[in-house]
Amino acid sequence: MKGNTVLICDDSRSIRLITKRVLNENGYTVVCEASNGREATEQYQQHKPDITLLDLVMPEVDGKQALKQIIELDPNAKIIILSSLGSEQDVEECLSNGATSYIQKPFEEDILIRALNNI
Amino acid sequence: MATKFFGQYLLEKSLINKDQLLSALNEQRRLNPKIGELAVIEGYLDDAQAKKINQRQKAEDARFGDLALNMKFMTEEQLNTLIDKQAGIRKFFGEILVDLGYIEREILVNELNTHKQEQKELEHNSQLKIAEHPDARCINLLADIVGKLFTRTLGVPATFCGLTLSEDLKISASRFTHLSSISIESNIDTTLSIACGNGLMHEVASRLIQMDLSEVDDELAWDATGELLNIITGYYAKDSISEAYSYKAKPPVFSNKLESLTEIYQTVIGLRMDSELGDFYVIISR
Helix, strand or coil, X not given: CCCCEEEEECCCHHHHXXXXXXXXXXXXXXXXXXCCHHHHHHHHHHHCCCEEEECCCCCCCCHHHHXXXXXXXXXXXXXXXXXXXXXXXXXXXXXXXXXXXXXXCCCCHHHHHHHHHCC | CCCCCHHHHHHHCCCCCHHHHHHHHHHXXXXXXXXXXXXXXXXXXXXXXXXXXXXXXXXXXXXXXXXXXXXXXXXXXXXXXXXXXXHHHCCCHHHHHHHCCCCCHHHHHHHHHHHHHHHHXXXXXXXXXXXXXXXXXXXXXXXXHHHHHHHHHHCCCEEEEEEEEHHHHHHHCCCCCEEXXXXXXXXXXXXEEEEECHHHHHHHHHHHHCCCHHHCCHHHHHHHHXXXXXXXXXXXXXXXXXXXXXXXXXXXXXXXXXXXXXHHCCCEEEEEEEEXXXXXXXXXXX
């Protein structure tokens, strides 16, 4: 059965609230939240979520570093980047480093859910 | 002095008070249904379709009606009927003020003419000022991005009203007590900021998170404003920095010291923006 547990990592409480609402409305369960890359890696190890939503611009450890750390821990991790950055370089770098998908903020609910459902 | 919407102009001239302005704006919203609302009332769309179009609007810079056509939810004939209907029932802000007894018709007509004339001159001067500015491209780009993203993320447009440079900004923006800034590291390091009042930040949070205004605390208001700036920065960096250079954005920093910008940076350009939620500045510093 397809897994539906999600880790949300974003330094913005607003984005965590919006994302959590959208996920809950669409049958996903947010099992943990993180507000920087270091916390994301720790939470990932602890909860092993089916899907991780990862912001890029964050304090302490940013999303690109966290992406590498999580993929190193679990090469099969399903990570969707949800970021305000959207240059070709950013997208290419993240996808090359193991991200499953990349969505630029502000995101459309349908697009986010489709990306999750496609995993 | 910058361009301003008519309600704010009347407020500044003490021809109406704050409560009257807010009540007239509410009345205007109540009396002037949006195309989406009319479409649901007329039975052209159901609630789910309207919601889908609203969601799509957050990701695309397009009008509700155009999206409804693209998504094949409505026919062109239906849309035209709605546009005619909307125009037929539309009530202008000034008329509402008169109806509510907040201003006399004669005074309204005089002030409307004066306001129009002032706006024309200001817009003309503003355009001249931008055209002469060495950073004209960046200024136009940022004004465009902020305007579009306000509509997409908050559902209200924000319009560019004029430029305020360096030292003048300290005076003009002194009433804005909150400053949110994001630094972009690239070939030319730049910091983008939003300077605004507490009320606008709370409105931003309420609309962005779709949460009741009374539930928004100060911390969440800061956070949401920072996130809006974060999104603006992403688009600005993508379009303003040449592909030959990489860039890195830092998380938002909050302060209440606008003067710190003019002390730190050589070039500080303030774009005065106006919206239904209030006016604010977006600032480019280098």
